[in-house]
Amino acid sequence: MTVSVMVVDDHPIWRDGVARDLGEHGFEVRATAPDGDAAVRIARTVRPDVVLMDLNLGNTSGVQATRSITGELPGTRVLVLSASGEHSDVLEAVKAGASGYLVKSASVPELVDAVRRTAAGDTVFTAGLAGLVLGEYRRMADAPAEGEPPPRLTERETEVLRQVAKGLTARQIADRLVISHRTVENHVQSTLRKLHLHNRVELARYAIEHGLDAEED
Amino acid sequence: MTGRDPATPLWWGTIALRVVTLVFAAGVVLVHRTEYEREWLAWTALAAMTAWTVCTSLSFSREALRLRSLVLADVAVTCAIMLTSPLVLSDAQYAETAPLITTVWAAVPPLVAGARFGATGGVLAGLVVAVSTGVARLGVDLDVARDGVLLTASGLLIGVTATTARRSQTALAQAMRTEAANAERERLARSIHDSVLQVLARVRRRGGELGGEAAELARLAGEQEIALRALVTTGSGRSSGGGSTDLRSALQLLATSRVQVSAPAGEVPLPEGTVTELVAVAREALSNVDEHAGPTARAWVLLEDLGEEIVVTIRDDGPGIAPGRLELAQSHGRLGVAQSIRGRVAELGGTSTLETAPGAGTEWEIRVPRRPERSRRAGSGR
Numbered sequence: 003m004t005v006s007v008m009v010v011d012d013h014p015i016w017r018d019g020v021a022r023d024l025g026e027h028g029f030e031v032r033a034t035a036p037d038g039d040a041a042v043r044i045a046r047t048v049r050p051d052v053v054l055m056d057l058n059l060g061n062t063s064g065v066q067a068t069r070s071i072t073g074e075l076p077g078t079r080v081l082v083l084s085a086s087g088e089h090s091d092v093l094e095a096v097k098a099g100a101s102g103y104l105v106k107s108a109s110v111p112e113l114v115d116a117v118r119r120t121a122a123g124d125t126v127f128t129a130g131l132a133g134l135v136l137g138e139y140r141r142m143a144d145a146p147a148e149g150e151p152p153p154r155l156t157e158r159e160t161e162v163l164r165q166v167a168k169g170l171t172a173r174q175i176a177d178r179l180v181i182s183h184r185t186v187e188n189h190v191q192s193t194l195r196k197l198h199l200h201n202r203v204e205l206a207r208y209a210i211e212h213g214l215d216a217e218e219d
Numbered sequence: 220m221t222g223r224d225p226a227t228p229l230w231w232g233t234i235a236l237r238v239v240t241l242v243f244a245a246g247v248v249l250v251h252r253t254e255y256e257r258e259w260l261a262w263t264a265l266a267a268m269t270a271w272t273v274c275t276s277l278s279f280s281r282e283a284l285r286l287r288s289l290v291l292a293d294v295a296v297t298c299a300i301m302l303t304s305p306l307v308l309s310d311a312q313y314a315e316t317a318p319l320i321t322t323v324w325a326a327v328p329p330l331v332a333g334a335r336f337g338a339t340g341g342v343l344a345g346l347v348v349a350v351s352t353g354v355a356r357l358g359v360d361l362d363v364a365r366d367g368v369l370l371t372a373s374g375l376l377i378g379v380t381a382t383t384a385r386r387s388q389t390a391l392a393q394a395m396r397t398e399a400a401n402a403e404r405e406r407l408a409r410s411i412h413d414s415v416l417q418v419l420a421r422v423r424r425r426g427g428e429l430g431g432e433a434a435e436l437a438r439l440a441g442e443q444e445i446a447l448r449a450l451v452t453t454g455s456g457r458s459s460g461g462g463s464t465d466l467r468s469a470l471q472l473l474a475t476s477r478v479q480v481s482a483p484a485g486e487v488p489l490p491e492g493t494v495t496e497l498v499a500v501a502r503e504a505l506s507n508v509d510e511h512a513g514p515t516a517r518a519w520v521l522l523e524d525l526g527e528e529i530v531v532t533i534r535d536d537g538p539g540i541a542p543g544r545l546e547l548a549q550s551h552g553r554l555g556v557a558q559s560i561r562g563r564v565a566e567l568g569g570t571s572t573l574e575t576a577p578g579a580g581t582e583w584e585i586r587v588p589r590r591p592e593r594s595r596r597a598g599s600g601r
Binding site for chain 1: 416423424427444445479485523
């Protein structure tokens with residue numbers, strides 16, 4: 003089965019380069035988009051399996067586009083392909099529903115592998131993303147609770163995330179913790195799923211509160 | 220003096236006060252005119268006070284004319300006029316402690332001196348006027364002492380206020396400069412991101428695919444890309460004030476094509492000294508990777524903020540160290556990198572563990588308490 007992709011990046015040189023690389027490796031590049039709004043619009047029509055999303059999109063937000071696409075199109079997964087160093091953006095995109103993150107400095111084989119895994123429903127975690135997610139869970143645990151209690155990581159999930167953040171591969175982690183490769187994957191996915199869920203509940207709560215406020219006025 | 224003096228409102232305050240007190244003094248002279256020993260001298264003194272009020276008001280309303288000499292002259296002139304009181308006032312007036320010829324008008328120069336010279340100037344001018352009051356009153360009594368306290372205190376207060384206002388303005392100017400610098404930095408970062416980085420990234424990828432000499436060029440381009448990214452995305456050494464700075468952005472500068480840095484999204488503020496030491500420790504551990512783990516080894520730095528404790532982990536996928544080799548080096552009296560790292564971490568009140576095995580790489584875990592004393596106490600309670 004051919005995996006269909008869409009590339010969102012505001013830089014033509016980069017966008018076309020990635021699209022060509024993926025085309026050469028057997029992916030069906032259904033569309034490219036230069037900004038977030040166009041990405042959401044086009045994704046609705048072409049419904050790709052995977053959207054490669056840059057977060058630095060000039061005036062429109064890649065995070066917002068990620069939220070819209072993952073919210074509206076359950077069959078489409080978003081893989082953030084962004085420059086390293088955009089820490090808070092990457093975290094926001096992952097909370098908004100992206101199922102992985104790859105730095106732009108990744109090699110073509112790494113990119114190809116990441117897109118395949120994303121299409122198969124796996125998460126693509128770099129060490130950097132694991133560090134961000136770990137930090138986010140700790141931040142939520144320390145922040146004053148307001149509304150929905152924040153999700154927590156189990157000890158095993160924390161342990162797995164720490165190993166990912168230290169650069170170990172899923173196989174190495176499985177060996178170290180004496181668990182199966184699949185279990186490692188499940189733990190990592192679970193950390194993201196909890197974040198997504200919490201994020202959606204919080205957004206809904208926010209919307210309801212503000213909607214009710216507006217009615218009272 | 221450049222720019223607007225932030226103490227300018229104080230100067231306008233002294234001008235207004237001098238005019239109001241002059242009116243008061245004129246009223247006093249008008250009421251007491253028949254009781255004076257020498258009424259003509261009272262009117263003359265009042266004329267002098269009026270002239271001096273006009274003169275100082277005109278000068279002090281302009282920033283360029285708030286001269287030191289004029290402020291000193293203000294104290295001198297006021298005291299001189301005040302010292303005519305024994306000639307003006309009658310014995311009967313002295314007996315009932317009638318007001319001196321200058322009345323509260325004489326309270327203004329200490330305020331002016333405070334605005335011009337700060338607290339010390341204000342206090343000194345207050346003391347001079349207080350002494351002059353004592354002389355004019357022909358002796359020190361409770362009234363003179365009370366006036367003295369009020370004069371020096373007001374000089375002190377205005378002095379402190381003026382100094383504080385000037386300091387805040389300096390701080391504000393500094394903050395605005397920093398902000399301007401940051402804005403410029405962001406603009407540069409955007410423009411670099413939009414042009415140079417994209418091209419470098421493309422060169423790196425394409426060159427890597429072509430292989431051979433092109434791959435070597437691609438590797439160079441990749442290194443520059445990462446260095447440039449680190450440069451434009453992290454505010455290096457940005458101090459968040461109070462002697463604390465962000466460990467996260469400091470560690471992020473260590474990232475290269477072979478070293479990846481994982482960290483939380485937010486800042487990890489720590490005392491500057493601790494940040495410097497932890498970065499040095501990470502650098503040492505990484506330099507060890509370069510030296511012993513070979514040119515193909517990769518390394519990861521993980522920063523975790525556990526609240527009370529900061530954890531920095533440095534791992535590489537090199538060949539690792541055979542058991543006993545470190546101990547051997549130490550027993551031979553060679554101060555290796557390991558000992559240096561242990562020493563630095565111990566200085567910070569933290570702990571360091573090294574895990575290594577042949578073929579499994581090395582992994583340093585550095586744990587440092589956020590505040591050394593406090594967490595040691597908390598630790599012993601646990």
